[in-house]
Amino acid sequence: MVERKLLVLFGSQTGTAQDTAERIGREAKRRHFQCRVEALDSYDVANLINELLVIFVCATTGQGDPPDNMKMFWRFLFRKNLPPGSLCQLDYAVLGLGDSSYPKFNFVAKKLHKRLLQLGGNPLLPVALGDDQHDLGPDAVVDPWLLALWDKILALYPLPPGLEIISPDVRPPPKYTLHYLAEDSPYPNGGLLQPIAPRAVPSELHPFAARVVSNQRVTAESHFQDVRLIEFDVTGSGIMFSAGDVVMIQPQNCPEDVQQFCQLLRLDPDRRFVLKPTEPDASLPALLPQPCTIRHLVTHYLDISCVPRRSFFELLSYFSTNELEREKLQEFSSAQGQEELYSYCNRPRRTTLETLWDFPHTTCAIPPEYLLDLIPRIRPRAFSIASSMLAHPDRIQILVAVVRYKTQLSKPRRGLCSTWLASLNPEQGDFRVPLWVKKGGMKFPADPDTPVIMIGPGTGVAPFRAAIQERVAQGRRGNCLFFGCRQKSKDFYCQAEWEELVTKGFLTLFTAFSRDQEEKVYVQHRIQENQRLVWELLNSRNAHIYLAG
Template sequence: MAERGLLVLFGSQTGTAQDTAERVGREAQRRHLCCRVEALDSCDVANLIHEPLVVFVCATTGQGDPPDNMKMFWRFLFRKNLPAGSLCQLDYAVLGLGDSSYPKFNFVAKKLHKRLLQLGGNPLLPVALGDDQHDLGPDAVVDPWLIALWDKILALYPLPVGLEIISPDVRLPPKYTLHYLPEDFPHPESDLLQPAAPQAAPCELHPFAARVVSNQRVTAQSHFQDVRLIEFDIAGSGITFSAGDVVMIQPQNCPEDVQQFCQLLHLEPHRRFVLEPTEPGTSLPPLLPQPCTIQYLVTHYLDISCVPRRSFFELLAYFSTNELEQEKLQEFSSAQGQEELYSYCNRPRRTTLEALWDFPHTTCAIPADYLLDLIPRIRPRAFSIASSMLAHPERMQILVAVVRYKTRLSKPRRGLCSTWLASLNPEQGDVRVPLWVKKGGMKFPADPATPVIMIGPGTGVAPFRAAIQERVALGCRGNCLFFGCRHQSKDFYCQTEWEELVTKGFLTLFTAFSRDQEEKVYVQHRIRENRKLVWELLSSENAHVYLAG
């Protein structure tokens, strides 16, 4: 009989598709299938011709784009020279996750399904299109689709004689076992985050620890919004970038949250451990040093400030010794309880740490081995680069609006990365931030004579600051910027810089301060007022138009 193997491949931008793929993996485990769950770009695409059974779980980002961790796979799959029958041995199923309020709803899943068919693949089921807009979220489609999928798979690969599906009441083993090291185990000399220059260009697996040079508030103290202009020293990093590129920053949890988490779970922050995969062949988490401390794991890896998903409550219910708590956790992890879960978690943006506070009996019973199954890793955040290497060699600047807002919870919600960045004070010593650069979607004209019209309200002006600096350094004068904010005196970022460039003839600037007069004025009003100039630039000079915000 054919080996009962299943490969689950995901393309995920925010973690939802990965979470769903891992759910498929757990359900496969219960059916005694030998299952691997991987990001699409982590698998060797050429080996796809040898895979008999693959489930694809794909999100769609932006304007119908594939997520970052499946872009290489995407390019390979759509190569024109792939033979038509190359995947004729493949049984597959595609599950898409999207949002029907976007015009290209689930575009990636639909296109992938079609391409696999062209290459001779055999679909087990029609493509499933999960929708964020549904009252029950994507699970409204995912739940029934999975039931149908397992029916199909078990018809092809029946359970071995004498084995039954592992009941949902039985807790599956953790992905890793956490082995504590004795207190007197020798410490490695190396620092966990090396500031030394990497061998190749920095990337997610090997970020560069950039020194923070300055962290300046660019809004008035009286303004409700705290916005920072932060400068990093990238000398010796091998990093290069152009206007329109994006810097990825790996944030960390604040010390108070880390301390609370360790207290709640009765964890000793300074204990060191090594991880061992439960299943042979499972790779270790790439961004965790071995050995590692609990403090490092909670600070740099576990996303205790994210809004927990359904799978979090599902796993948590297994540890509960308290009947009331267990009942609530089981409700949150059931299909019928999704509306209730949305009201408890998503609407007020309740964090994982806060949810753990609400289930104290269960929380103190969580085995440390399950931490990496329970809580996802902290994802990097993207920021438009707000400076040019031509103007600031070996430096990089970003414009960061510190995220802070109220929900019905008493404590204000705070953005993990922006709050952490704002807290960094370079005057208190050598402060470093792990980062790397990604090509942006915004490309400025190769011909410096081509004029550019840039519309950048608020921090949307960041990539245009980089573009203007770059173009001014090259002597280009056709720079037209429409900038909007609330008050000229409170949040007109980089005012002096813009005014200096206007005086020198490098910049045409139009500003809209929405709250400085009774009638609200926005950038679109300024564009309408200056429509003759805009049309002239477009029709006679082939100007390029850019919008960010």
């Protein structure tokens, strides 16, 4: 009898591909497959030659780039020295998730499919190209493709005799079991940020707890947009960066939301627990201390402010003791109910916490061990670093636009990370923010004589502030900045700093204040007005040109 093993590998940036991969994993288990679901970079890619059946689910980010958690896999797979027939025993299928408003729509999935074919793999189906722009989202493609895929897979790997596909009415087991500890248990308390060994460079698994040094509003109080220049102290962290790099920040939920969530689910925030994986070879969530309190889990791990996905409603429906609520949840998780789900959730940007309020009977019946299946983890947010180590040693500065907007819901929508960061006032306490640094996509010229033309409207100017500080510290001139905002008196960030550099001859500055006159003026108008200078820099002096924002 052929072993019925299936591997689902995903590359996910925002969590959608992971969510889809986990859905495939649940469907595989209903069909009695031994199934593992893993991020591509957590998987030892050298084992791929031994695999018989793999489904790849991958998103495309940026300009046709692979997500961060499949970059190592990507580099390995495209090595020139891999023999053409090395994957000849592999049956595979590729599911792509992308957005057709971008020119390189689902580029990663298409390229992966082609490469697996070159290496001798046998495709079970053509590559599926899920599209965010479709009225029903990627599921418009994913649903029919999965039906066809299971037909193909069951033809190759029929169900064992006497077994049937487990009905969708049967609740799947949780990934982890949760064991509460007695109040006086000997377990030591798990801290939020374990101190890391001094030699370890901070990373997602080991962030550095950076102290907030200053948090300054750089827009006028009367301006609709609150923008902050925030500075962190990274002394002793071993963090090194250059202009164009990115700082990753791990945000947390606000105490009011945490309290509401615990009340709704009737959870004691101070109860301590340990997690145990349901399946023997599964690992525990790397970012959760063991043991852990409910408060820590909800504050630092569960993304209760995200807009819930279809899988959330599917799992939630199993816990419902109320017929009306169950019917609604089942409708939201069905293929036919996707338009209504979009209107209920996505259009108004309704959060997970607000959704739980709408299903009170179901919510208070959620078993705590299902929380980690139901609600995704809080993802880190990326910010362009807006300062240079040469100008500000042991410091990282960022420009943060505080996200706040209205939808049809009465309560304004708020960005989780920007709202949290804006609330941290170093004059009122010692606030620490978990962070680490990643290489950015912008590289500034090594040759000191190469001029740079930077176009950065709004907070897009952040990486250019870092670049200008770095170049000025190195004595480099030839810095040309086009900056745009609404009004000179309200949102001209870092005005005094730019003007001082202009006076000293380090910076050529062109500003576009779109609302300061009747005719709206934007950075592109200023570029057009100064086309001779721009052309001269590009043509005669080989200037590099950068755009952000």
